[in-house]
Amino acid sequence: MDTETKKIFGKQFKKNRYHIFNIICPVASVLLAFLAGGLMLLLLKINPLVVYGRMIVASFGDPYNLAEMLVKAAPLLLTGLSFAFAFKAGLFNIGADGQFYLGALGAVFVSLKLGFLNPWLLLPLALLASIIMGGLFGGLSGYLKARFNANEIITTIMMNYVAFGLTNYVVNGPLKEKAGAYPQTDPIPAQAQLPLLISDTRLHWGFILALFCAVIFYFIITRTSIGFQVRAVGLNRRTAEYAGINTKRVLVLAMVFSGIFAGIAGFGEINGVQHILIQGFAPNVGTIGTVIALLANANPLGIVIGSLFFGFLQVGANLISQTSQVPQNAIDMIQGFVVIFVLISYYIQYRVNAHQKIRQLKGAL
Template identity: 50%
Template sequence: MNKIEDYLNKKISSKVFNRNKILTIFIPLVSVLLALLMGSVLLLFIEVNPLEAYKYLIFGNFTNIYNIAEIFVKATPIILTGLSFTFAFRTGLFNIGGEGQMFAGAMAAVFVGLKTGHLSPFITISLCLLAAIIAGGIWGMVPGILKGIFGSSEIITTIMFNYVALYFISYLVDKPLRESSGFYPQTDLIGENAFLPYVVSDTRLHIGFIIAVIISIMVYIILWETPFGYRLRAVGHNPDGAEYSGINIRKNIIISLVISGALAGVAGFTEINGIHHRLLDNFSKNVGFDGIAAALLGNANPVGVIISSILLGMLQTGANSMQRGVGVPANIVSIIQALIIIFVLGGNAIRPKIELMLNRKERVLD
């Protein structure tokens, strides 16, 4: 009798696992298709053929190696800011300050890059990365302390720190770090030994993407394969239960936001040392908020963050092709991107109800 029960339990578990696997792929796919359908209505409203527009949006990315590389160039900082949000989110925190933490990392990377021109590339790049990690961590630590010790809302404090970093950069490039010629509000170029090596020649794809993937693996291991990560997730899942079991809630909140800020700081390092090679006023186009979107699309999972970041990179790169091909304003892509996020989040919200409905049907059939 026990063998029969074990067999039935294994069969049911296998069926549930396969169904969840199918739903994990099916629901986001349907959500994206519905978002594109809604976007088609918008395109028809401005008298543009949706099929032609989407042809440029999707396949325009694959016309040459440069465009393909640009997808990963765009995805790199999004992955890192997405990991930043994911790390905090798994601790029950909403770090909306990835943009500011990225700016902090960029400021530190530029300062070190300007001061270490005489050192070898390995040492210079390593120092720039370390400086960006420390700066981003400090930028996340202050909201962490305010949240952990004083109970302040991390949503408000991290958003406010975005503006602090933004205006601090404006001050730096306008006054103390302005380029030697004094023409533009930007710093001098960092030393060439601080440039990140390119992965593909004649493109802008640098090793920052590889760094982002490695960090994604590290984040996954920390959160899901270590006692430290278990404590962090326990705080996010059930703070009262975690505290009752002896976990220091305040300490873990602060640590989580420090690590979260450090991850976003690396995004600043990849943008400066890999792309711009100097600090510019407001050099980022809402990459920190794109990271939040990637994290939500990826279900706050490092693997999902990578996939969704590449998707967002495709949309951003394809926007230029669509604009050139059919004259669609690039901002339309932002609307389509927002629709995708809304529909995917909506799909994730109704997923438990779909699973419950399927369970009921299985019971009836059994």
């Protein structure tokens, strides 16, 4: 084997080594989270192997619980895509919760006000309202970043509270239920509800919509000019600008698409699961979606798998707390450990990948 061939194989080996490393890190994060959770259960004098075994059997051994995992995974998948799209452009969208709430608000408004329409017309209009509300809300943060270079982490967090406050106002005022007893809207009409995929479960067509959005995400990022521009800006904004890319436009569009995905999650939750908008419903959907996106390194297939995993954790935690003496908080700790180890994993991946780029640049000089 000549020297040139050895160099080619050496470069390919190093490239594959880093790809493998980026796969191992998320898997290790999950395993360490279960290990840490197991140690905490031992401190409570609870056998972790028994608990984990029951979670698996209860979640996968019953069709209803298996369908419930997919129900829980759908909004997490979409909010994960929401964070990931902005992340591809080098932005941190921490506002998926607010965009999710605005999407839900748009969906319930259209569903209640236009409930007399045929479902073939009503459901697309409700979806369109969610897309518009989520997209505009996300785009506003993108505009503030592009126009004033405002830190998107701060603006999206602040706008979460705007969305929460607006939703609270609506369910306590203009759209409050006719009975006036609770901070919630009236139930949406039957024709505004997404049909079920499997009878006698809560699994609805919103899950298929979420999977379709993952495909759309992949297509936009990898097969379109705007996707190329998003990735170019994410890699190096200044270089992309020198190359003639309108970086400000890209930043706004990235946040618009990010908000759209989160808004669609709101539509699926209202029209597919809740059928009513309640103050403070579905908390932390955006936060968990952010963790899933980091766990998957913003890869759409990884986000699908991560959302299914967290759906399993949520369903398993509910089942274990209802059928045993294990407290709910003990299972919730596992999710907390996942968050901690994912952040550590992301930092390690960032440092290793940065070191790799530096070595590549030195090798090119």
